[in-house]
Amino acid sequence: MHCAVVLLASRAAFAAPLRACHAMASNLLHVLPPQGLLRPLAVPERLLLGPGPSNVPPRILAAGGRQLLGHMHPEVLQVMDDIKVGIQYAFQTQNQLTLAISGTGHCAMEAALLNLVEHGDTVLVAVNGIWGQRAADIARRLGASVHELLKPPGEYFPPWDIEEGLVRHKPSVLFITHGESSTGVLQPLEGLGKLCHRHGCLLLVDAVASLGGAPIFMDQQEIDILYSGSQKVLNAPPGSAPISFSERAREKILRRKTKPPSFYLDMRWLANYWGCDGEPRRYHHTAPINSFFSLREGLAMLAELGLENSWEHHRVNCAQLCQGLRDLGLELFVKEEKARLPTITTVRVPEGYDWKEITAFLMDNHAIEIAGGLGPSVGKVLRIGLMGCNSTSRNVDRVLHALRDALRCCRRSRL
Numbered sequence: 001m002h003c004a005v006v007l008l009a010s011r012a013a014f015a016a017p018l019r020a021c022h023a024m025a026s027n028l029l030h031v032l033p034p035q036g037l038l039r040p041l042a043v044p045e046r047l048l049l050g051p052g053p054s055n056v057p058p059r060i061l062a063a064g065g066r067q068l069l070g071h072m073h074p075e076v077l078q079v080m081d082d083i084k085v086g087i088q089y090a091f092q093t094q095n096q097l098t099l100a101i102s103g104t105g106h107c108a109m110e111a112a113l114l115n116l117v118e119h120g121d122t123v124l125v126a127v128n129g130i131w132g133q134r135a136a137d138i139a140r141r142l143g144a145s146v147h148e149l150l151k152p153p154g155e156y157f158p159p160w161d162i163e164e165g166l167v168r169h170k171p172s173v174l175f176i177t178h179g180e181s182s183t184g185v186l187q188p189l190e191g192l193g194k195l196c197h198r199h200g201c202l203l204l205v206d207a208v209a210s211l212g213g214a215p216i217f218m219d220q221q222e223i224d225i226l227y228s229g230s231q232k233v234l235n236a237p238p239g240s241a242p243i244s245f246s247e248r249a250r251e252k253i254l255r256r257k258t259k260p261p262s263f264y265l266d267m268r269w270l271a272n273y274w275g276c277d278g279e280p281r282r283y284h285h286t287a288p289i290n291s292f293f294s295l296r297e298g299l300a301m302l303a304e305l306g307l308e309n310s311w312e313h314h315r316v317n318c319a320q321l322c323q324g325l326r327d328l329g330l331e332l333f334v335k336e337e338k339a340r341l342p343t344i345t346t347v348r349v350p351e352g353y354d355w356k357e358i359t360a361f362l363m364d365n366h367a368i369e370i371a372g373g374l375g376p377s378v379g380k381v382l383r384i385g386l387m388g389c390n391s392t393s394r395n396v397d398r399v400l401h402a403l404r405d406a407l408r409c410c411r412r413s414r415l
């Protein structure tokens with residue numbers, strides 16, 4: 001007590017020119033109002049052409065800025081129902097258990113794994129970039145016996161490799177990434193669902209970077225668990241993540257011997273909260289209501305444009321970007337054209353350049369964000385994202401123009 005008084009007194013002596021009206025209160029406080037917070041929020045204009053987030057168009061921004069409603073008010077429940085059917089459209093599924101997780105893409109990844117996997121289950125993870133590595137990490141934390149199928153960054157998994165893994169390890173779940181955003185690879189999904197089912201395994205697919213940008217047909221491709229995020233092609237702020245479970249996956253969850261280790265992400269609770277189980281809705285958590293408003297608008301814009309048009313935009317603009325990069329004398333990281341992710345293009349860092357100087361140059365001189373590599377592609381590539389409303393021919397021209405400028409200005413003098 002004595003100590004505290006001395007401290008207070010000495011701090012007051014040092015507290016310089018506080019305005020009189022603040023002096024009383026400040027004498028009681030050990031921590032002063034931070035200077036940074038007394039300045040206005042700074043948000044410069046930037047063209048976000050990295051691997052995410054993408055720019056948010058005015059309509060979605062406005063939706064996120066609307067006044068709050070109670071999270072169980074009928075209008076909000078209606079928004080949740082709209083989101084549900086919007087995800088069913090985007091995923092091309094009729095699964096009842098379809099909803100948005102209150103969190104980012106990682107949260108959906110954890111929700112998928114921790115609801116499906118119990119201690120001692122065998123999980124097979126296809127690793128050709130950072131997302132497989134992370135899925136394997138999460139599955140290990142859950143006490144699963146994890147086996148990895150490996151491919152060098154830049155390559156995808158042909159079905160025979162998958163089948164060999166299924167035969168050898170007999171997993172109950174296979175994890176694979178549709179759009180490997182760390183390497184720019186698009187994984188073909190045709191036939192994988194059937195293959196998994198023939199071997200008594202569920203197919204779990206990460207489509208955070210590919211949803212809306214590359215064809216995916218959850219029901220026809222017999223994918224059991226599919227998830228995505230809000231911040232990439234859907235052009236909504238990060239914070240809500242679409243996810244859907246097939247009937248097979250739902251049954252596996254219902255057969256669990258133990259509760260999932262997270263209350264927040266327990267799919268039985270979430271199914272009820274989202275009106276997927278036919279029971280009256282009960283309070284589980286307070287939904288991030290404004291994130292849901294934004295996600296609804298992102299899904300609505302996708303529905304208005306049409307999935308096929310969205311896929312076609314991304315394909316055409318990515319092709320224009322790839323051609324432009326080659327014309328600059330740059331080398332695309334993913335060799336096979338059909339294996340290139342239409343939303344995120346990876347290009348090798350050219351000889352004699354430092355990738356950090358190039359990304360910094362684009363930011364400082366052109367207010368454009370592009371990114372370096374991630375995980376296994378660090379130092380090797382630049383990643384250029386063209387997602388949703390920012391996948392335009394004009395943006396391709398802008399980023400190519402900026403890169404040409406960077407190649408001129410950032411060359412290292414070699415000894």
Ligand SMILES: *Cc1c(COP(=O)(O)O)cnc(C)c1O
Nearest residue numbers: 104105106131179181208209229
């Ligand atoms: C971006 C991304 C994620 C993670 O999403 P966050 O919103 O950053 O949590 C997961 N998987 C893939 C393939 C991604 O591109």
Ligand SMILES: *[C@@H]1O[C@H](CO)[C@@H](O)[C@H](O)[C@H]1NC(C)=O
Nearest residue numbers: 055056057058389390392395
């Ligand atoms: C990128 O997206 C932002 C937000 O919608 C938009 O303001 C901007 O015009 C887009 N860029 C272009 C040139 O398409």
